[in-house]
Amino acid sequence: MKTILSLGLVRGLAWEILGTALGIGFVALVRALMGLPAWKAEPAVVFGALLGALFFLYGVGILNDWLKWAAGEETEDHLDDSHLGWRRYFGPSLDHKVIGIQYLVLSLLLMSVGGLFALIFRTELARSQMQFLTLNQYNTLMSLHGMVMIISILLGISAFMNYLVPMLIGARDMAFPRLNSFSFWIAVPAGLILLSSLFLGGFDTGWTGYPPLSVRAPLGMQMFFLGVSLAGFSSILGGLNIIVTVVRLRAHSMTAFRMPIFVWAALATSVISLTATQLIGLSFQMVMLQRLFGMGFFDPAKGGNPILFQHLFWFYSHPAVYIFVLPGLGIISELLPVFVRKPLFGYRWVAMSSLGIALVGFLVWAHHMFTSGMAEYLRVPFMYSTLLVAVPTGVKFFSWVATVWRGKISFDTPMLFILAGIIVFLLGGLSGPPNATISTDLHLHDTYFIVGHFHDTMYGGYIFPFFAAIFYWYPKMTGKRLNETLGKLQFWLIAPSFTVMSLLMMRVGLLGMRRRIADYDPALGFDPYHLVMTIMAFLTALGVIVFFINLIYTHFKGQPATGNVWNSRSPEWQVPSPMPVHNYDRELEVVGEPYDYGLPGSRYVKFHGEA
Amino acid sequence: MAHITKSAAFRLGLLVFGALAALTVVEFVLALYLNIWQLLLLVAILKAGLVLYYYMHIYRLFQADTTLDHNSYAYKLATNRLGLWLFFISDSFVFGGLMIARINLLGLTHPHLEQTVGLIVTAVLLISSFFMNRAETAMAHGDRKQFAISTAITLALGILFLIGVVGVEWQIAPFGPGDGAQGAVFYSMTGFHAFHVLTGVIFLAIVLRNGLRGRYSPEKHWGVEACAIYWHFVDVVWIFYYPALYLVGTAIA
Numbered sequence: 001m002k003t004i005l006s007l008g009l010v011r012g013l014a015w016e017i018l019g020t021a022l023g024i025g026f027v028a029l030v031r032a033l034m035g036l037p038a039w040k041a042e043p044a045v046v047f048g049a050l051l052g053a054l055f056f057l058y059g060v061g062i063l064n065d066w067l068k069w070a071a072g073e074e075t076e077d078h079l080d081d082s083h084l085g086w087r088r089y090f091g092p093s094l095d096h097k098v099i100g101i102q103y104l105v106l107s108l109l110l111m112s113v114g115g116l117f118a119l120i121f122r123t124e125l126a127r128s129q130m131q132f133l134t135l136n137q138y139n140t141l142m143s144l145h146g147m148v149m150i151i152s153i154l155l156g157i158s159a160f161m162n163y164l165v166p167m168l169i170g171a172r173d174m175a176f177p178r179l180n181s182f183s184f185w186i187a188v189p190a191g192l193i194l195l196s197s198l199f200l201g202g203f204d205t206g207w208t209g210y211p212p213l214s215v216r217a218p219l220g221m222q223m224f225f226l227g228v229s230l231a232g233f234s235s236i237l238g239g240l241n242i243i244v245t246v247v248r249l250r251a252h253s254m255t256a257f258r259m260p261i262f263v264w265a266a267l268a269t270s271v272i273s274l275t276a277t278q279l280i281g282l283s284f285q286m287v288m289l290q291r292l293f294g295m296g297f298f299d300p301a302k303g304g305n306p307i308l309f310q311h312l313f314w315f316y317s318h319p320a321v322y323i324f325v326l327p328g329l330g331i332i333s334e335l336l337p338v339f340v341r342k343p344l345f346g347y348r349w350v351a352m353s354s355l356g357i358a359l360v361g362f363l364v365w366a367h368h369m370f371t372s373g374m375a376e377y378l379r380v381p382f383m384y385s386t387l388l389v390a391v392p393t394g395v396k397f398f399s400w401v402a403t404v405w406r407g408k409i410s411f412d413t414p415m416l417f418i419l420a421g422i423i424v425f426l427l428g429g430l431s432g433p434p435n436a437t438i439s440t441d442l443h444l445h446d447t448y449f450i451v452g453h454f455h456d457t458m459y460g461g462y463i464f465p466f467f468a469a470i471f472y473w474y475p476k477m478t479g480k481r482l483n484e485t486l487g488k489l490q491f492w493l494i495a496p497s498f499t500v501m502s503l504l505m506m507r508v509g510l511l512g513m514r515r516r517i518a519d520y521d522p523a524l525g526f527d528p529y530h531l532v533m534t535i536m537a538f539l540t541a542l543g544v545i546v547f548f549i550n551l552i553y554t555h556f557k558g559q560p561a562t563g564n565v566w567n568s569r570s571p572e573w574q575v576p577s578p579m580p581v582h583n584y585d586r587e588l589e590v591v592g593e594p595y596d597y598g599l600p601g602s603r604y605v606k607f608h609g610e611a
Numbered sequence: 612m613a614h615i616t617k618s619a620a621f622r623l624g625l626l627v628f629g630a631l632a633a634l635t636v637v638e639f640v641l642a643l644y645l646n647i648w649q650l651l652l653l654v655a656i657l658k659a660g661l662v663l664y665y666y667m668h669i670y671r672l673f674q675a676d677t678t679l680d681h682n683s684y685a686y687k688l689a690t691n692r693l694g695l696w697l698f699f700i701s702d703s704f705v706f707g708g709l710m711i712a713r714i715n716l717l718g719l720t721h722p723h724l725e726q727t728v729g730l731i732v733t734a735v736l737l738i739s740s741f742f743m744n745r746a747e748t749a750m751a752h753g754d755r756k757q758f759a760i761s762t763a764i765t766l767a768l769g770i771l772f773l774i775g776v777v778g779v780e781w782q783i784a785p786f787g788p789g790d791g792a793q794g795a796v797f798y799s800m801t802g803f804h805a806f807h808v809l810t811g812v813i814f815l816a817i818v819l820r821n822g823l824r825g826r827y828s829p830e831k832h833w834g835v836e837a838c839a840i841y842w843h844f845v846d847v848v849w850i851f852y853y854p855a856l857y858l859v860g861t862a863i864a
């Protein structure tokens with residue numbers, strides 16, 4: 001019991017409850033003093049939730065060192081907390097490997113929640129007419145599915161960036177370990193606040209939160225906005241940390257063009273999350289202010305402009321999809337050479353293409369607004385800039401195909417996921433230009449075609465590479481290898497059924513099925529499509545359950561794997577697993593190209609003093 | 612600027628302050644007689660450039676490392692600097708987003724505001740930046756007394772700025788946050804900025820207290836430097852926000 005109470009997470013939650021109560025009480029008090037009716041739900045709950053999040057951070061203990069600094073005290077750097085055992089995963093650890101795993105667990109947790117939401121409303125959609133959900137429940141679940149998944153993805157990429165980047169560049173830890181821990185822990189209250197919208201009336205705007213609908217939606221809307229804003233800080237500060245770490249803490253001999261490709265991808269992603277994320281936060285906060293204080297940013301009756309919201313929102317939310325997929329594409333490029341035993345084709349081009357996608361991604365946002373009534377002359381430039389993204393993305397495909405070409409492929413589970421990732425991302429990529437082209441988008445906009453396209457890019461660019469990465473680096477994290485049979489079962493459950501589902505989504509979309517709606521006319525004849533899609537969704541979910549079974553099975557019965565399981569050249573595999581607390585005892589020296597697989601006698605790294 | 616003498620560094624700070632003050636006057640006069648937004652933008656960019664270079668020492672980001680030892684103070688200092696500047700870049704997107712909202716909603720008009728108050732708070736913030744720079748320079752040259760005095764003055768001016776904006780301008784403005792686009796734009800821009808000033812004031816109080824207790828030295832005073840460039844960053848934001856809110860175009864009736 002005492003052990004449980006000493007956990008940062010438990011203390012944080014206790015403090016969060018206290019903070020929320022204090023915040024609500026404070027607003028009531030101020031209102032009473034101002035001579036207004038003391039109880040008004042919206043301001044009280046918003047302020048309470050905000051204060052609760054701050055109290056949570058204090059309770060976890062993540063602010064302690066900073067408070068000491070403010071008081072003029074010194075603190076110790078790089079505390080080794082491995083004596084705490086499992087407990088350090090529930091507290092403010094400064095070790096990037098611990099934080100990476102914290103991110104991973106929270107990401108998987110949110111992925112399960114978001115997936116569950118999808119299954120519920122997917123079941124509702126299996127037949128036309130409403131079966132068991134109310135319209136508000138459907139809308140809330142559909143909207144939360146989107147945002148919970150987005151946050152889960154942001155946490156998932158942070159998991160691998162945190163865990164891998166310092167190792168791959170030969171650093172002891174991240175540049176700012178406390179900030180790193182803060183970035184993780186702020187995501188916990190953010191997730192809680194976001195999910196609390198379920199119990200506060202829900203909301204019906206979809207994940208985009210467009211006004212004027214979001215101005216009129218129930219209180220749950222505010223929790224959605226606040227939760228996303230807080231999660232945004234996690235992404236922003238995490239990105240900042242990655243950039244500084246990559247720029248400043250590389251091993252001395254690791255020049256830019258000898259960095260592992262995943263590091264390039266992490267850098268490109270972080271550039272976007274550092275900057276653009278602020279604008280989704282701002283656009284959401286502006287709606288919050290409009291709801292709380294009647295500020296008329298997006299209210300035409302007050303001289304406001306609803307289209308302004310869409311510009312600010314999409315300035316982040318388009319590049320956001322590159323935040324989601326760039327690390328995944330980096331993982332594909334990183335693992336492919338290992339499993340085909342050949343050099344990565346066109347390393348420099350692949351490295352640059354990540355930055356290229358990130359930069360072009362800043363110039364394309366208004367392709368989401370072709371039908372929204374923005375100025376017409378804006379459409380054409382945004383169409384061309386969007387189509388331009390295909391160029392750096394094409395570079396990646398070209399490199400992957402050329403890398404696989406005549407390679408000695410071994411079909412371990414990570415490789416299966418990588419190959420599925422490439423194929424599904426290709427489907428997502430090919431279904432993109434029709435949405436970017438004005439003439440076709442006017443018809444496709446707001447149909448299931450978009451839903452199919454988007455899910456293909458997310459599965460190809462994130463979900464499949466993410467599972468590949470888990471299977472690949474699991475031995476590094478735990479010293480045990482995940483079960484291959486269960487892994488392959490998971491793969492064959494997810495990959496084909498998901499692909500069928502996404503293609504059917506595009507199909508019904510082309511036939512005129514609107515997205516986001518709770519019901520459809522039986523006369524349209526979409527019922528069989530939806531039934532198959534629902535079955536496919538359940539098969540996909542079954543695959544994820546097999547994955548969790550695999551985790552449990554491996555924990556108890558997994559075979560130890562402490563060596564270089566995949567025969568990789570990468571530095572983290574040159575030391576025993578699980579990774580030692582201090583990463584590398586000796587300094588890393590880069591002595592060759594990273595991906596010269598198959599070149600006899602060549603090495604990528606050695607350790608100082610090693611022959 | 613450890614390579615020049617203390618008095619030369621103080622003189623330079625004063626000179627830059629003079630230039631900033633002169634440009635502010637030019638800006639105000641331009642707004643009265645030649646209200647072309649491009650000119651006002653140009654003046655703001657000049658002012659921001661002076662602050663970025665002479666007060667925020669942006670060039671320090673590009674100086675080569677004196678040591679490659681990742682655990683040395685000098686190396687960590689440069690790392691910290693990069694981190695703080697990236698934070699500024701990130702934060703600029705918030706302020707930039709609000710500016711976009713202002714341009715989109717108000718165009719070539721500005722909220723109906725009391726010009727005297729605007730000029731006074733702008734001057735207060737500008738003078739505070741001068742003293743902030745003086746405090747940092749003093750610490751870099753080991754002049755603890757001057758550091759304490761200048762930091763305290765900066766702190767006081769910061770509070771004065773907050774009183775001017777929140778305590779005076781917000782109260783006397785003829786519109787509330789819910790009154791039209793100008794209400795939304797004005798209260799959000801000044802509100803976000805004032806929040807940053809408030810955090811800067813808290814930062815200043817912490818640095819002053821730790822400075823008085825001898826926690827900083829000419830060689831090791833990252834806390835002071837961080838506080839100073841943060842303060843100047845908040846000033847740079849106001850360099851753009853002041854003309855955007857008070858000067859550009861005609862006042863809304």
Ligand SMILES: [Cu+2]
Pocket residue numbers: 317318364365367368
């Ligand atoms: Cu887009």
